[in-house]
Amino acid sequence: MKAAVVTFPGSNCDYDCLKSVEQVGAEGVFVWHRETDLGDVDLVVLPGGFSYGDYLRPGAIARFSPIMDAVVDFARKGGPVAGICNGFQILCEVGLLPGALLRNESLKFQSHDCWLRVENPDTMFTRQYARAQVLRMPLAHADGNYHADMETLARLEGENQIVFRYVTRDGSLGEGSNPNGSAHNIAGIVNAEGNVLGMMPHPDRAMEEILGSTDGVGLFASMVDHLAGAAS
Amino acid sequence: MNRYHLEVRVVPRPGLLDPQGKAIHHSLHSLGFTSVDDVRVGRAIMVDLDADSEDQAREQAEEMCRKLLANPVTEDFSIEFLSVEELPARAGSSEGGSHG
Numbered sequence: 398m399k400a401a402v403v404t405f406p407g408s409n410c411d412y413d414c415l416k417s418v419e420q421v422g423a424e425g426v427f428v429w430h431r432e433t434d435l436g437d438v439d440l441v442v443l444p445g446g447f448s449y450g451d452y453l454r455p456g457a458i459a460r461f462s463p464i465m466d467a468v469v470d471f472a473r474k475g476g477p478v479a480g481i482c483n484g485f486q487i488l489c490e491v492g493l494l495p496g497a498l499l500r501n502e503s504l505k506f507q508s509h510d511c512w513l514r515v516e517n518p519d520t521m522f523t524r525q526y527a528r529a530q531v532l533r534m535p536l537a538h539a540d541g542n543y544h545a546d547m548e549t550l551a552r553l554e555g556e557n558q559i560v561f562r563y564v565t566r567d568g569s570l571g572e573g574s575n576p577n578g579s580a581h582n583i584a585g586i587v588n589a590e591g592n593v594l595g596m597m598p599h600p601d602r603a604m605e606e607i608l609g610s611t612d613g614v615g616l617f618a619s620m621v622d623h624l625a626g627a628a629s
Numbered sequence: 630m631n632r633y634h635l636e637v638r639v640v641p642r643p644g645l646l647d648p649q650g651k652a653i654h655h656s657l658h659s660l661g662f663t664s665v666d667d668v669r670v671g672r673a674i675m676v677d678l679d680a681d682s683e684d685q686a687r688e689q690a691e692e693m694c695r696k697l698l699a700n701p702v703t704e705d706f707s708i709e710f711l712s713v714e715e716l717p718a719r720a721g722s723s724e725g726g727s728h729g
Contacts, residue, residue: 453698454700489702490700495702497700499648499703502648504648504649542646545702578646
């Protein structure tokens, strides 16, 4: 099983993502953004970072990188694509996911651990988690304030496309649960087809005890698990 | 072909939370500008381009906005033509904005 990690100029979590997919048993390959072909990969990860220095808007320029046509094509054919942090921003800009990530309500670059509640464990990205399981992962972003129009938010809610929500340590949506002002406390969503995931927190930085949490393992293991199931 | 100087303004949609505008609003009030009712922050992008006509220049700029300069989910844009006199002075440019 092969996983592509796309490196854009300014990506800084590409090695974290490569290590993450390898930790759960996939073969990881870097794909440089100037490539036009993903090769024979089974899943694609768009890593975090500051592609093109976040000029104009985060992800606005990366989404026109040569490789993105292949990523869109791969996603449209049902291939699993996961965008983490800047990867989420790129997926919104390219239109594979609805909505946009605005500047944090605090106007600050937030960099700390956060608590996430698994809202939908029935996706190829979350099948190793339990419903309402509370996960601990780091987040590190200035623009993670998820926004979409009312109609889109209603659709995301109705179709169970909200995969992760920011919560407090005890799993509630109360005061202090929302680190960036995201609508409906949204931390991660999938597309209508369920094969494209975007999330702001970093499962790739929650893969080993020494990092403070291993709660990210389930996400990468879910993808590999799903693909192994599809292959057999 | 003529040379056109355009100012593209990209602003957050009305009603959309604009944390930068809010922070500046707050700061202006602290400075005593208590008459300020609302502040919104966008960006101005100066584009010089060659086109056959003003209409064609505008059309091109609108396409640039739709594709890249503005995010259709969160931002509105407007396009203004600038005369040479309105152009900001540029370092290292002795060209006076010659037309044609």
